[in-house]
Amino acid sequence: MKNLVFASILAAIAPIAFADITINEPWARATVPGQPVGAVYMKISSPAAVSLVDVQTDVAKDVQVHTMKMENGVMKMRDHGQLEVPAGQTVELAPGGVHLMLLGLKKPLVAGEPVTVKMTFQDAKNTRSTSTVTVPIRAIGK
């Protein structure tokens, strides 16, 4: 049990670090009422290789890691499964690329009303660490 690290850190602006994993600039775009999905972006870095194995949030029924890819001129999203963060690198989740897709939004994402996502990472020794990340919501069009 002593290898298990559980941290719960709430910070809107400061980098969020847990088990040496750093999450910078988390954000999501506001959604319009009735919109069933939203996307969350951030930068994730870790000195050791880790996998993002689970993401949960109270505001959506499910969260998936998505990638975007052009297929026959149409941008398509794919469920990417686990997200790998290579040692010493920064993985950027950004519009047009990898993102956390919130599926089945229970309420719209509103600018200025942050939501929280609970992210669980696993390292090469199968040690898991979970943290709650506060995600600021930006206005539509910003």
Ligand SMILES: [Cu+2]
């Ligand atoms: Cu998506």
